[in-house]
Amino acid sequence: MGSLEADVLRCLWNASGPATPGEVNEALGAEVAYTTVMTVLTRLWRKNLVGRERQGRAFAYRALVSEADYAATRMRDALGKAQNREAVLSRFVDTLSAREARALRGVLDDRGGGR
Numbered sequence: 001m002g003s004l005e006a007d008v009l010r011c012l013w014n015a016s017g018p019a020t021p022g023e024v025n026e027a028l029g030a031e032v033a034y035t036t037v038m039t040v041l042t043r044l045w046r047k048n049l050v051g052r053e054r055q056g057r058a059f060a061y062r063a064l065v066s067e068a069d070y071a072a073t074r075m076r077d078a079l080g081k082a083q084n085r086e087a088v089l090s091r092f093v094d095t096l097s098a099r100e101a102r103a104l105r106g107v108l109d110d111r112g113g114g115r
Contacts, residue, residue: 005040009050009067013066021034021038021041022034045061
């Protein structure tokens with residue numbers, strides 16, 4: 001997924017409800033054309049990452065996946081492409097802050113995988 005698609009999803013996660021392409025475009029606050037935002041939203045809808053509902057003559061969009069689920073899927077996909085998963089996991093853990101490492105340890109302990 002491109003960075004613009006991730007930015008659009010982030011706007012939808014931060015929205016208080018379904019958002020129109022115009023609202024997403026405004027939230028992006030960048031020099032992005034309205035038609036580009038509409039194209040990205042349509043692409044995300046086709047990927048089943050966002051849902052849409054009629055709002056007048058336009059559609060309003062909402063994220064169908066949480067940020068945590070989306071990030072976990074991306075991490076899992078990246079790990080799945082590695083030939084040496086243990087090395088990838090080791091390098092990943094090396095990049096964690098002490099706080100993140102404690103959080104990861106807590107999650108593993110809760111699932112019985114920390115032993």
